[in-house]
Amino acid sequence: MGGFKKKExxxxxxxxxxxxxxTVQDIYPNLSQSEIKExxxxxxxxxxxxxxxxxxxxxxxxxxxxxxxYPGKAELVLHQIKKRGITNSIPQxxxxxxxxxxxxxxxxxxxxxxxxxx
Numbered sequence: 001m002g003g004f005k006k007k008e009x010x011x012x013x014x015x016x017x018x019x020x021x022x023t024v025q026d027i028y029p030n031l032s033q034s035e036i037k038e039x040x041x042x043x044x045x046x047x048x049x050x051x052x053x054x055x056x057x058x059x060x061x062x063x064x065x066x067x068x069x070y071p072g073k074a075e076l077v078l079h080q081i082k083k084r085g086i087t088n089s090i091p092q093x094x095x096x097x098x099x100x101x102x103x104x105x106x107x108x109x110x111x112x113x114x115x116x117x118x
Contacts, residue, residue, distance in 0.1 A: 017033075017036075017037055017040060018033075020036070020040055021033050021036050021037075024036060043061050043064065046059075046061070047059050047061065047067070054101070055101070055104065055105070056069050056074070056101060056102070056104075056105040069105065071106065071109050074102050074105055074106050074109075075106060077098075077102060078099065078102040078103065078106065081095060081098050081099060081102070082099065085099070
C-alpha cells in the first residue's frame, strides 16, 4: 500500500541551509554560503548562549516568539534534580549549579509575583 514514511520528510540541518541559500542567493548575490549560514544560525546561537548562561531568563526572538521556563516546570525540575542528588546519580558540581540556577529563578518569580500583588 502507498503512503509516505515520516523519515522521508525530514531534512538534515545542512540540507535545510542549502535550500535556504538557494532561495536567497538571488536576493543577496554578494553574500557567500558561509555568510548566509552565519546569519541563518544567529538566532539559535543566541538562544544557546542564553540557555547556557548563569541565569534563567526569557528569550525573545523576533518572528519566532518568546520562550520562557514556566514556574511549575522549574519547580518540577528542581524536585527531580534534588532526588537525583540524594541518589548521587548526578555529579556534585552539576547538581550545585542546577539547584542554584533553579532556586534563584523561582525566587525571582516569587518576588515579581509579590511585587505585582502590591
